Amino acid sequence: MSALKLFLPLDSVAIAMGADDVADALQNEAAKRKIKLELVRTGSRGMHWLEPLLEVEKDCKRIGYGPVSEDDAVSVLDAILGDGRHDKCVGLVEEIPFFKKQTRLIFERCGVTDPLSLEDYKSHGGFEGLDKALNIDGAAICEEIMQSGLRGRGGAGFPAGIKWKTVSEAKADQKYIVVNADEGDSGTFADRMIMEGDPFCLIEGMIIAGVAVGATKGFVYLRSEYPIAERVLNGAIVNARAAGVLGDNIRGTGKTFDIEVFVGAGAYICGEETSLLNSLEGKRGEVRAKPPLPALEGLFGKPTLVHNVISLCSVPAILAKGAKFYRDYGMGKSTGTMPFQLAGNIKYGGLFETAFGVTLGELVNDIGGGTFTEKSVRAAQIGGPLGAYLPPEMYNLPMDYETMLANGAGVGHGGVVVFDESVNLLEQARYAFEFCVEESCGKCTPCRIGSVRGVEVIDRIRAGRDHEKNVTVLDDLCELMVDGSLCAMGGMTPIPVQSAVKHFPEDFGIKQKQEAAT
Amino acid sequence: MLAKIIEPYVGRTGGLISALRAVQAEVGYLPEETEAVAGDLFNITRAEVKGVISFYHDFTREPKGETVVRLCAAEACQAAGGRQFVSEVEKQYALKMGETSASKDITLEPVYCLGLCSCAPAAMVGGRLVGMASAAKVEKAIERVKRERVS
Numbered sequence: 322m323s324a325l326k327l328f329l330p331l332d333s334v335a336i337a338m339g340a341d342d343v344a345d346a347l348q349n350e351a352a353k354r355k356i357k358l359e360l361v362r363t364g365s366r367g368m369h370w371l372e373p374l375l376e377v378e379k380d381c382k383r384i385g386y387g388p389v390s391e392d393d394a395v396s397v398l399d400a401i402l403g404d405g406r407h408d409k410c411v412g413l414v415e416e417i418p419f420f421k422k423q424t425r426l427i428f429e430r431c432g433v434t435d436p437l438s439l440e441d442y443k444s445h446g447g448f449e450g451l452d453k454a455l456n457i458d459g460a461a462i463c464e465e466i467m468q469s470g471l472r473g474r475g476g477a478g479f480p481a482g483i484k485w486k487t488v489s490e491a492k493a494d495q496k497y498i499v500v501n502a503d504e505g506d507s508g509t510f511a512d513r514m515i516m517e518g519d520p521f522c523l524i525e526g527m528i529i530a531g532v533a534v535g536a537t538k539g540f541v542y543l544r545s546e547y548p549i550a551e552r553v554l555n556g557a558i559v560n561a562r563a564a565g566v567l568g569d570n571i572r573g574t575g576k577t578f579d580i581e582v583f584v585g586a587g588a589y590i591c592g593e594e595t596s597l598l599n600s601l602e603g604k605r606g607e608v609r610a611k612p613p614l615p616a617l618e619g620l621f622g623k624p625t626l627v628h629n630v631i632s633l634c635s636v637p638a639i640l641a642k643g644a645k646f647y648r649d650y651g652m653g654k655s656t657g658t659m660p661f662q663l664a665g666n667i668k669y670g671g672l673f674e675t676a677f678g679v680t681l682g683e684l685v686n687d688i689g690g691g692t693f694t695e696k697s698v699r700a701a702q703i704g705g706p707l708g709a710y711l712p713p714e715m716y717n718l719p720m721d722y723e724t725m726l727a728n729g730a731g732v733g734h735g736g737v738v739v740f741d742e743s744v745n746l747l748e749q750a751r752y753a754f755e756f757c758v759e760e761s762c763g764k765c766t767p768c769r770i771g772s773v774r775g776v777e778v779i780d781r782i783r784a785g786r787d788h789e790k791n792v793t794v795l796d797d798l799c800e801l802m803v804d805g806s807l808c809a810m811g812g813m814t815p816i817p818v819q820s821a822v823k824h825f826p827e828d829f830g831i832k833q834k835q836e837a838a839t
Numbered sequence: 840m841l842a843k844i845i846e847p848y849v850g851r852t853g854g855l856i857s858a859l860r861a862v863q864a865e866v867g868y869l870p871e872e873t874e875a876v877a878g879d880l881f882n883i884t885r886a887e888v889k890g891v892i893s894f895y896h897d898f899t900r901e902p903k904g905e906t907v908v909r910l911c912a913a914e915a916c917q918a919a920g921g922r923q924f925v926s927e928v929e930k931q932y933a934l935k936m937g938e939t940s941a942s943k944d945i946t947l948e949p950v951y952c953l954g955l956c957s958c959a960p961a962a963m964v965g966g967r968l969v970g971m972a973s974a975a976k977v978e979k980a981i982e983r984v985k986r987e988r989v990s
Contacts, residue, residue, distance in 0.1 A: 337961065370957075370958075504954065506952070507951065508913075508914060510955070545860075546953050581852065583853050586856050586859070586896070587897035588894065600853065601852060602853060603853040603856050606895070665914070665916075665917075702914055706913065738918050739918060740918045752914070752917070756913075759951070760951070
């Protein structure tokens with residue numbers, strides 16, 4: 322009798338919700354019944370309210386059961402071996418509306434394949450992009466990226482093609498690819514999910530980038546809060562080396578590229594590229610003044626392509642399917658797809674990959690289902706701790722870089738954190754400053770000291786001391802931080818603060834300005 | 840003893856940080872002599888080593904409790920009742936964030952995002968991830984970590 326094959330995620334969310342206990346319970350139960358059980362640990366599909374989501378394949382389609390607890394192991398196993406019926410059965414996984422509505426170019430394999438199996442990866446379209454890249458020259462690869470319109474997915478949205486071209490044309494004896502996997506923004510987990518669920522996608526993207534710009538060495542700067550991603554990624558690198566995908570003779574072409582994972586030591590600022598480079602050199606993660614750009618003088622002073630995980634994971638599909646295919650998704654200057662992450666007080670939290678242009682309201686209400694507390698949504702913070710708090714009247718805005726920018730917000734890394742009516746925006750603004758106090762690298766004064774003063778000013782506003790004057794001081798302080806900070810930490814901390822004041826003045830005790838009677 | 844842990848990292852990219860992580864994994868904290876030993880081996884000043892140690896949240900110069908309980912204090916967890924969750928845990932163990940119990944069995948500390956924002960609030964108890972966390976769930980996780988340590 323062939324083994325019973327089941328799929329269960331090893332993703333951090335699934336494990337945090339008990340997937341490992343479910344795995345043990347299933348194995349025990351199978352052993353008791355003398356059934357051979359092959360339990361494939363996959364990535365997550367991103368429908369996190371269903372985790373742990375157990376899947377079984379029937380007629381080449383996956384049927385899901387979720388959220389499964391260890392107590393369900395016996396009855397779910399009965400169902401799978403029987404007629405399939407069970408309270409926890411969610412039917413065909415890919416037919417679930419949340420999943421079906423997506424365009425998965427990056428997360429195509431996530432939740433489907435065994436993240437450590439090269440065989441699985443290849444049989445699901447893996448390395449098609451790399452093989453194309455290995456047959457054209459570096460300049461042609463850079464041109465393809467340029468034509469695709471891909472922009473940095475870390476938050477800045479800088480055109481990737483320009484960055485690639487700069488590094489590629491720089492003259493040096495050594496160049497580097499550095500992956501920014503220091504995903505510290507609250508409300509974001511796309512990097513973590515792809516590294517845990519489809520690490521070869523990142524590896525492939527990195528090799529393509531290396532070949533394109535003439536770099537032979539790549540580093541993944543991974544945050545220490547992601548131990549499972551570290552384990553999976555290192556396992557995938559070992560397997561890729563063994564298969565000749567990494568090393569001195571990539572896929573028999575004689576080209577060299579290798580990857581090392583470097584684990585940080587807990588510092589939000591290390592998500593800023595120059596701080597990250599200092600940290601990777603084993604130093605304090607203080608930011609560097611730009612110029613020189615890392616593309617010309619980066620790691621150890623050598624030309625370095627620093628990219629976010631999702632930026633590089635977008636690359637294999639662009640090469641495999643062509644720039645035009647990719648460019649046809651999205652809107653305006655925001656081409657392709659973005660993995661939006663729905664988090665906080667939301668009924669259907671998880672990862673939703675779709676083309677730019679989806680509105681905030683669609684994400685929060687239609688896809689996310691509103692709040693899990695069943696109260697009305699009062700605010701959503703877009704793009705991490707340095708992102709704006711937006712009220713429901715702005716949810717008709719399409720998610721794309723330019724629209725968000727024009728409205729005092731930003732797409733950032735695609736995180737959307739939902740708050741219900743119990744939120745107090747003064748407290749959230751205060752927290753933005755507190756976070757900056759905690760995480761400022763200390764190099765420049767507006768950020769290091771301004772953040773401390775920000776907390777104090779908000780406390781005075783809350784206490785009603787010289788209210789009007791302090792509201793003015795707050796505004797002034799924000800302006801100074803924006804103008805005077807070296808990097809986005811100090812420069813963007815005012816965004817959540819000022820958006821909170823602007824859209825939720827009542828929480829700051831600010832009365833709507835009456836027209837002065839003259 | 841420290842030199843033996845640190846030595847393999849000399850000459851590696853970002854070696855100092857990796858070495859400090861290794862010392863902490865082995866010893867539980869960074870003893871005072873770490874600065875001198877690492878400084879010698881990496882051929883940098885003690886001040887530079889001290890600067891690196893003091894910069895990163897993960898490094899500690901004091902021994903922590905046997906089980907480190909990290910509670911997420913970031914926005915997505917706040918949105919899901921994280922502030923209340925943190926104060927409940929603080930009350931349950933009569934500890935504030937950043938403190939270690941007198942019996943040295945637990946340390947409470949904040950962490951800014953574990954990437955579990957879609958099943959918030961989140962916690963990490965002795966390396967175990969806990970989603971949709973509550974004070975009761977944290978207690979269960981601590982007991983479990985203790986049990987596993989014994990066995």
